[in-house]
Amino acid sequence: DVKVTQSSRYLVKRTGEKVFLECVQDMDHENMFWYRQDPGLGLRLIYFSYDVKMKEKGDIPEGYSVSREKKERFSLILESASTNQTSMYLCASSLEGRDGYTFGSGTRLTVV
């Protein structure tokens, strides 16, 4: 079974802090994704990556950046955390779209 592991389940950070969310997958998937999930808004794509060192903006990239230095690892960076970035963050990976995505368990981030 593919595993997508997100390093933290719960995080509390202060406004203005730089925040790193880490995601690792163990099945050599090319594609990795970061979403945030909010009540009533569903899943919104922040960034995705098709290959090492490649990244593309999703629907809501503002305030975020990403890094993919190794195939198995995709990091989401909040450059200066703000309270409106309080959310559930979900990482996913896939080989091809026909297989769907495999999601991690999520990181619930609270910015105070």
Add this chain to the structure above:
Amino acid sequence: QKEVEQDPGPLSVPEGAIVSLNCTYSNSAFQYFMWYRQYSRKGPELLMYTYSSGNKEDGRFTAQVDKSSKYISLFIRDSQPSDSATYLCAMNQYSSASKIIFGSGTRLSIRP
């Protein structure tokens, strides 16, 4: 108008009932259709995957796609309390991984 519309519920049914969950969509180019199940405080997991129109059955679950009406359904037979979760429909145009579009999810509760 959202590309994918899904009634958020909540939907509450007695154990053993047949459950019908639905989504409508506007983009006629969608070809791949998925249903994800998300338990509380977990990431979504892929439940069903179908290509184009027709039905697909897996145990107690049946996914149905009607491309002419731009309407997809998930049926759960003999529903169990363990089926209580949020169900998200998802779809995309290509077999590549880009831009899977998710519905906002329907919260389902099965009463013992």
